[in-house]
Amino acid sequence: MNQFSFQPHEHHYGSRAGGRLFGYTKRTGGVSRYPEDSFNMALYIGDEKENVNHHQDMLASEIGIAPDNWVLPVQKHGGNVAEVTAEDRGVNVRELTDALDDVDALYTYDPDVLLTMNYADCVPVYAFSMVNGFTALIHAGWKGTSKEILINTLNEYDGHPSDLVVIIGISINQSCYEVDDRVIDALQDDHLKGAVTETESGFQLDLKTVNKNQAESFGVDPGNIHITPIGTEDTDEFFSFRLEHGKTGRALAFIGRVSND
Numbered sequence: 001m002n003q004f005s006f007q008p009h010e011h012h013y014g015s016r017a018g019g020r021l022f023g024y025t026k027r028t029g030g031v032s033r034y035p036e037d038s039f040n041m042a043l044y045i046g047d048e049k050e051n052v053n054h055h056q057d058m059l060a061s062e063i064g065i066a067p068d069n070w071v072l073p074v075q076k077h078g079g080n081v082a083e084v085t086a087e088d089r090g091v092n093v094r095e096l097t098d099a100l101d102d103v104d105a106l107y108t109y110d111p112d113v114l115l116t117m118n119y120a121d122c123v124p125v126y127a128f129s130m131v132n133g134f135t136a137l138i139h140a141g142w143k144g145t146s147k148e149i150l151i152n153t154l155n156e157y158d159g160h161p162s163d164l165v166v167i168i169g170i171s172i173n174q175s176c177y178e179v180d181d182r183v184i185d186a187l188q189d190d191h192l193k194g195a196v197t198e199t200e201s202g203f204q205l206d207l208k209t210v211n212k213n214q215a216e217s218f219g220v221d222p223g224n225i226h227i228t229p230i231g232t233e234d235t236d237e238f239f240s241f242r243l244e245h246g247k248t249g250r251a252l253a254f255i256g257r258v259s260n261d
Contacts, residue, residue, distance in 0.1 A: 004167050004226040011039060011055075011062055013170060013230065014254075020135060021063060022126045022255040024119070024170045027239050030055050032249055038239075040249030042118045043096050044074075047249070053094055065256060067093050070114045073103035075139050077122075079147030081105040081156060086113055104144050105153040107136035114256035120241040121177075121232050123207050124169040124253035125150050125215075131163045137255050140211050142179065146186035150214045161219030166212075166226070169253060172242060173231035174206035190217065 006013035006024065014023020030039030032051045039055050040047050056067045071084045072092040082103045084091075091099045093116075100106075106115045107127075115137040117124065122141035127150075128134060136153050138144070150166075157164065174195075180202045184192070187210060195209035208227050215225050232238040232251075239248045 004165070006170065006228050006230060009062060011059055014063070018128055018130060018165055020126075020128050020255055020257050021065070021114075022167065022169075022253075023063065024124060024253045025055075025059060025251045026237055027235075027249060027251070028237070030058075034249035035247075038249045040239075041252035042250035043092075044118075045250060049095060056093065059252070063254075065112075065114050065258065069112055069256070070116050070254070071100070071106060071108075072116045072118075073100035073106060075104050075117060076102045077139075077141050077143040078102055078104050079144055079149045079152055081107065081149065081153045083156065084108050084113060084115070086110045089113055104139040105136065105149050107134065107153055107156055109133040109135075111257045111259035114254050116252050116254045118250040119171070119253055120239040120248060120250045121172040123171040123211055125211055126167040126169060126253075126255045127154060128165055128255070128257070129157065129159055129163045130165060131159060133257055134159070134164075135255055135257050137253060140207065142183050142186070142205070142207060145207060145210055145214070146183075148188075148214060150211050151218050154215070154218050154220070162221055162224075164220050165224045166215045166220050168208045168211055168225070168227040170228055170230045170232060170238065170251075171208060172233055172240060173208070173229075174204045176231070176233040176240075176243065177205050177207065178202050179205045
C-alpha cells in the first residue's frame with residue numbers, strides 16, 4: 001500500500017508518513033446544519049462557534065493533537081504564504097482574529113505545530129522535507145494555482161527540491177470541474193499539460209494535475225509527488241461548494257510533525 005494514501009477513519013481520511021501526520025475531514029457525524037448533522041470545520045460560514053469547536057475536539061481526540069497546537073489562517077484565495085512557529089499555535093482555531101489574514105499557504109520548521117486550512121473542492125497540497133523539519137500546507141483553488149502558490153511556498157524551503165515530498169489531496173476531480181476561458185487563460189500553458197479536456201460549453205480542468213506540473217517544474221522528483229484519486233464530488237463523504245451551490249460546510253485539511261513520532 002502506498003505510504004502516502006489517505007486511509008478512512010471515523011471523522012477524517014489521513015495517514016502518517018515521513019514523520020508527519022496529515023489528513024482531510026469527512027462531512028459526516030457532526031452537529032452542524034451545513035447540512036444537517038454535518039462535520040463543518042469552518043468558523044466563517046455562519047455556523048455556531050460551539051459546533052465548530054465541538055468538531056475540533058472530536059478530531060483532536062481522533063488524531064491525538066489538541067486544538068491548542070493548531071494554526072489556521074484566514075484564507076482569501078490569494079497567493080500569500082506565511083511562516084508560522086510554535087508561538088503561533090492556537091491562532092484562529094477557537095475563534096477568528098486579524099492574525100494571518102489573506103494567507104493561503106503556511107509552512108513551519110517547528111514540531112508539534114499542526115497546520116490547518118478549510119476546503120470544499122479546492123486542492124489541499126501537503127509538502128514536507130525528508131531531511132529537515134520543513135512542513136507546508138497549501139490551499140490551491142484555481143485562483144491560488146494561477147498565482148503559483150505551490151511554487152511560492154516551495155521557494156521558502158531552505159534545501160534542495162529533491163528533498164521534498166508533495167502530496168496532492170482530496171479535492172474536486174476533473175470530470176466534475178468545468179471552467180471557462182477566463183480560468184484557463186489565467187494558468188500557464190506548460191502547467192496545463194494533461195490537465196484540460198474541452199467540452200461543448202467550456203473545459204474540464206484537473207487542478208490536481210496542474211499542481212503536480214507546478215511541483216515538477218520546481219524540481220520535485222516526480223516519484224515524490226503523490227496524487228489521491230479521492231474526490232469531493234462524493235458528497236456522501238465530503239463537502240462540495242460547486243456541486244452543492246455554496247450551501248454546504250467546509251472540511252479541514254491538516255499536516256504536522258509530531259515530535260514523539
